[in-house]
Amino acid sequence: MYPGHPGGTTTARSRGGGSPMSSVSKGIKKVEVGLKWDPSTAGSPPNDLDIIAATYAADAPYGKPVYLVHFDSRSPDGTITLNRDSRTGQGFGFDEVMVLELDRLAPTYSRVVVGVAIQQQETQKVFGDITNTAVRIREGHTDLAQNDLAGVADSTAATIAEFTRDESGAWSFREAIRGFDADPTSFASLMGSKI
Numbered sequence: 001m002y003p004g005h006p007g008g009t010t011t012a013r014s015r016g017g018g019s020p021m022s023s024v025s026k027g028i029k030k031v032e033v034g035l036k037w038d039p040s041t042a043g044s045p046p047n048d049l050d051i052i053a054a055t056y057a058a059d060a061p062y063g064k065p066v067y068l069v070h071f072d073s074r075s076p077d078g079t080i081t082l083n084r085d086s087r088t089g090q091g092f093g094f095d096e097v098m099v100l101e102l103d104r105l106a107p108t109y110s111r112v113v114v115g116v117a118i119q120q121q122e123t124q125k126v127f128g129d130i131t132n133t134a135v136r137i138r139e140g141h142t143d144l145a146q147n148d149l150a151g152v153a154d155s156t157a158a159t160i161a162e163f164t165r166d167e168s169g170a171w172s173f174r175e176a177i178r179g180f181d182a183d184p185t186s187f188a189s190l191m192g193s194k195i
Contacts, residue, residue: 155179
């Protein structure tokens with residue numbers, strides 16, 4: 001579990017589902033990942049979802065992430081930041097927003113995977129238990145992808161996007177919806193597997 005978030009589950013199974021690749025965009029420079037969901041009903045534990053980004057080295061794009069960015073951290077160079085964090089889903093618009101300035105990432109990094117994980121409280125929840133989940137990935141005012149995570153409704157975590165840098169230095173985006181049965185810590189170590 002990340003510091004500051006108690007509880008969690010220990011299993012870590014990958015689940016297919018959603019679209020493995022529904023869109024590819026090239027020459028990406030700066031993107032915004034937004035996540036929204038409805039609060040839990042009165043008397044229920046809060047719905048707490050987190051956006052997580054994992055950055056991988058050019059010489060080990062499917063190895064261990066060099067660093068993670070989530071609710072209480074940012075990238076060492078300030079290129080990936082979580083601008084808005086919600087622990088309940090209350091509010092208007094997107095509850096969590098992460099900005100990735102890919103064009104500013106050092107050449108030593110060639111891959112970034114972004115995912116969403118549910119922080120588990122008293123009872124384990126899956127995406128299907130949380131109403132009106134939505135993910136939006138956009139560059140400027142152009143939406144690159146939108147998804148409601150219905151394809152991974154039985155999962156507790158999911159990858160949503162993969163960004164890769166080619167030999168010329170240009171970044172490409174690929175929507176990559178893949179569900180996992182994992183707590184946030186386990187998910188962080190698994191999300192970089194080939195998707």
